[in-house]
Amino acid sequence: MQLTNPSPLLHNEDLAPATERKWGAFSIFNVWTSDVHSLWGYYLAASLFLLCGSFVNFVIAIGAGSLVIFVLMSMVGNAGVRTGVPFPVLARASFGTFGANAPAIVRAIVACFWYGAQTSAASGAIVALLIRSPGMLEFHTNSQMLGHSTLEVICFFVVWCLQLLIIQSGMETVRKFQDWAGPAVWIAMLLLAVYLVVKAGTFSFGAEIPQDVLLKATADAGVPGVPGSTAALAAVAATWITYFAALYLNFCDFSRYATSEQALRKGNLWGLPINLLAFCLVAGITTTAAFTVYGEVLLHPEQISAKFDSWFLAALAALTFAVATLGINVVANFVSPAFDFANVFPRHISFKRGGYIAAAIALILYPWAPWETGAAHFVNFIGSTMGPIFGIMMVDYYLIRHGKIDVNALYQENGEFRFEGGWHVKAFVALAIGMVFSSILPTFTSLLPSWWGTYGWFFGVGIGGGVYFLLRMGAR
Numbered sequence: 001m002q003l004t005n006p007s008p009l010l011h012n013e014d015l016a017p018a019t020e021r022k023w024g025a026f027s028i029f030n031v032w033t034s035d036v037h038s039l040w041g042y043y044l045a046a047s048l049f050l051l052c053g054s055f056v057n058f059v060i061a062i063g064a065g066s067l068v069i070f071v072l073m074s075m076v077g078n079a080g081v082r083t084g085v086p087f088p089v090l091a092r093a094s095f096g097t098f099g100a101n102a103p104a105i106v107r108a109i110v111a112c113f114w115y116g117a118q119t120s121a122a123s124g125a126i127v128a129l130l131i132r133s134p135g136m137l138e139f140h141t142n143s144q145m146l147g148h149s150t151l152e153v154i155c156f157f158v159v160w161c162l163q164l165l166i167i168q169s170g171m172e173t174v175r176k177f178q179d180w181a182g183p184a185v186w187i188a189m190l191l192l193a194v195y196l197v198v199k200a201g202t203f204s205f206g207a208e209i210p211q212d213v214l215l216k217a218t219a220d221a222g223v224p225g226v227p228g229s230t231a232a233l234a235a236v237a238a239t240w241i242t243y244f245a246a247l248y249l250n251f252c253d254f255s256r257y258a259t260s261e262q263a264l265r266k267g268n269l270w271g272l273p274i275n276l277l278a279f280c281l282v283a284g285i286t287t288t289a290a291f292t293v294y295g296e297v298l299l300h301p302e303q304i305s306a307k308f309d310s311w312f313l314a315a316l317a318a319l320t321f322a323v324a325t326l327g328i329n330v331v332a333n334f335v336s337p338a339f340d341f342a343n344v345f346p347r348h349i350s351f352k353r354g355g356y357i358a359a360a361i362a363l364i365l366y367p368w369a370p371w372e373t374g375a376a377h378f379v380n381f382i383g384s385t386m387g388p389i390f391g392i393m394m395v396d397y398y399l400i401r402h403g404k405i406d407v408n409a410l411y412q413e414n415g416e417f418r419f420e421g422g423w424h425v426k427a428f429v430a431l432a433i434g435m436v437f438s439s440i441l442p443t444f445t446s447l448l449p450s451w452w453g454t455y456g457w458f459f460g461v462g463i464g465g466g467v468y469f470l471l472r473m474g475a476r
Contacts, residue, residue, distance in 0.1 A: 006411035010097055014351035017407055020172075023257040028267025031254050032275055033182030034327030035247060036336025037189070039121040039301060041328065042283050042321070044243060046299045049284025050209065053228020062234040062280050065240035066273040073251050076390075077264050079397050080252025083407050087250040087336065088343035091389075092410045094396035094468070098422030101344050103389045103431075107249055108337035108358065110315055110383045114246075115333035116362035117371035119163065122325035123155035128302040129318035131154075132311065146367040147384060153366075157323065160363060166330055167338075167355050171257060174330055181327050183294075187321035193282050195313065196289035196304075209297060211305045217297035220329050220379045224451060235454050240470025242457040245386045249393075250336040254325030258362045334358060381443050388434025392427050395465040400472055427472040438463070 004018065036045075054057040079090060088104035095103060131137040143150035166177050197203055214227055223239055225232030255394070258264040290298045290307070298304045305317030335354050341354035349357070383450065397403060409415040413422070438460025442453040 001226055003408055003411055006064060006408075007413045008268070008347050009413060010092075011411045012342060012346040012350060014467050015086060015346055016411075018256040021082075021084075021257050021259050022172070023175055023254065023263070024259050025263045025266035025269075025270070027179055028255070028258060028264055029275070030178035030182035031251075031267070031331055032271030033185060034178045034324070034331045035244075036276060036279055036328070037182075037185045037324040037327040038118060039125065040118070041243075041279075041324075042301050042452065043299050044239070045280040045283040046287040048223065048240060049280050050287065050297075051218055051227045051232050054234070057228055057233055058280070058284065059277070060191075061236040062240060063273065063277055065237035066276040067245050068237075068241050069266040069276070070268055070272040072241075072248050072390075074268055075394055075398070076248055076251050077255035077258070077268060079259055079403075080255030081258050081261050081264055082403065083252075083342060083405055083410075084256045085407065085410060086253045086256060086339040086343075088340050089410050090252055090397075091393060092417050093401065093405050094393050094424060095427045096419040096422050096424040097410070097413060097415075097417050099419070099424050099427065102342050102351060102428070103249070104340035104343050106382060107246065107383055108340035110246060110386070111333040111337040111340075112358050112361040113365070113371065115329055115337075116365045116369075118325050118329040119159050119362060120156060120239060120366070120369065120371065122322045122329070123152065123159045125302045125305075125318045125322045125325070126155045127152055127317055128306050132306075132314060137349070143252050147369070148367075156366060157363075159326070160359065163326055163329055163334065164356070164359060166326065167334055168350070170349075171254075171335070174335065175257070177330065178327060181323050185320055187326045187369075188316055189279075189282055189286075192301075192304075192313070192317055192320075193286045193289070196286055197292060200289040200290060200292035202289075203285070204262050204292070209288065209291055211346055213297055224454065228339065231451075235451075237454050238458065244393055245330055245383065245390070245457050246336070248390045250339070251387055253335050253339055254339055339468075352360060381439050384439040385431070385435050387438045387457040388431050388464025391463075391465025392430055392463035392468045393436065395469045396427075396472075399469055427468060430464050430468035430471060433467050434460045437463050 003011070006016070007096060036039075048062065049058055052061050080086075087107070088100050091103050093102035127140065127149075131140050136151065140149045140151040147155045148156075166173060211227065214386065218227075223232060223235045225235060255264050258267070286301075286304070287299060287399075290296070290304050294307050298307070301317060301321050305314045308314040308317070337358035338355035339350045341357050342349045342351055397405070406416055409417055412418075419422075419425070437448075438456045441448050442456050
């Protein structure tokens with residue numbers, strides 16, 4: 001749409017409503033293949049698969065969770081198609097023209113942290129491949145730099161640079177990369193699964209893994225309860241839904257380029273419930289076959305590839321998951337902070353500059369590698385605030401405004417969304433109350449049940465969104 005006299009404090013070319021819409025169903029589908037097919041995604045999927053206890057339980061827990069993800073992503077995705085604006089601009093409708101910078105910065109902080117973590121994971125897969133060579137292993141062992149081996153530093157920097165090349169030409173390059181990488185990753189994953197199943201001589205769903213071994217291997221997945229129990233299945237579904245918490249906020253950064261709501265719905269249908277079920281199934285079968293072959297529960301794919309006798313298969317596995325991890329980094333941890341930082345200073349920060357800032361922060365963090373320490377708990381605490389943010393935005397868009405927003409007013413300093421000097425106090429009151437129950441109480445006190453943290457994001461969505469609705473209706 002054509003904007004009328006947008007404020008330079010709220011507008012630049014990248015933040016403006018999308019005019020070129022070339023993302024069809026296939027490109028939307030590949031947003032999801034790029035988002036979930038990573039080293040961490042594989043680890044979580046394999047862990048949750050094994051914790052289900054049986055194939056039927058797996059379909060129930062992961063299937064139900066994936067359907068919920070589909071519904072939530074369609075909600076925020078439709079808002080992106082209809083308005084054509086990115087997440088930080090859409091947030092202005094509920095948080096105010098300048099208040100929207102707060103949720104945008106929260107999302108950007110989480111993204112910067114995980115940008116470094118995912119880059120480190122991708123480079124780690126390359127390192128695992130290279131040290132199969134005795135010469136490289138010696139270099140890896142004896143040469144140190146910045147608190148890491150020199151080989152790790154070199155691989156990290158190379159992968160870091162490759163991601164910048166992907167984003168150089170903007171969102172259209174992201175689409176083309178995803179359209180190539182998504183199918184390539186699937187083909188490689190299926191080849192690896194078939195290889196291990198053939199070598200194992202059996203096709204199973206993990207029932208032969210002793211429960212004590214299973215519990216020890218999946219202890220870090222954060223899912224309470226005995227595998228296959230009702231408590232475990234509920235926690236599996238909740239954990240799977242919460243895994244996508246960041247993308248619930250900024251999926252409109254991608255859906256704004258969709259050709260239509262129909263294309264979005266078709267891409268989401270194939271990319272979410274169908275693709276997620278299939279991905280978890282392949283990850284689980286591969287892991288159980290690897291247990292039969294190697295006698296260990298190997299939940300990380302680079303651990304499996306390190307066992308391969310064939311250098312070619314090891315290279316295929318390492319490169320596949322490195323590419324997959326680049327995909328999720330670009331989707332979840334580059335595009336979002338690029339728009340978020342641009343939203344704070346539109347006159348000075350473009351989409352590219354915002355992305356470079358996020359990448360630079362990740363590079364600066366690398367010598368300390370905070371993602372390998374207890375600092376991850378801090379990021380999870382910050383990230384849990386995304387539940388109330390999502391709840392507030394969706395309540396505002398669907399229940400308060402009934403899916404209709406004056407897009408031009410989103411770019412006006414003194415328009416409808418000015419509220420109290422550009423800040424919507426009611427939204428921040430709801431955000432604070434939601435944070436208390438989603439983050440503060442379960443993290444820093446023992447006032448709530450131990451299982452509360454597993455469902456913290458849900459409480460954040462419900463309480464934050466509910467309080468916002470009551471405050472807005474009370475004002476009316």
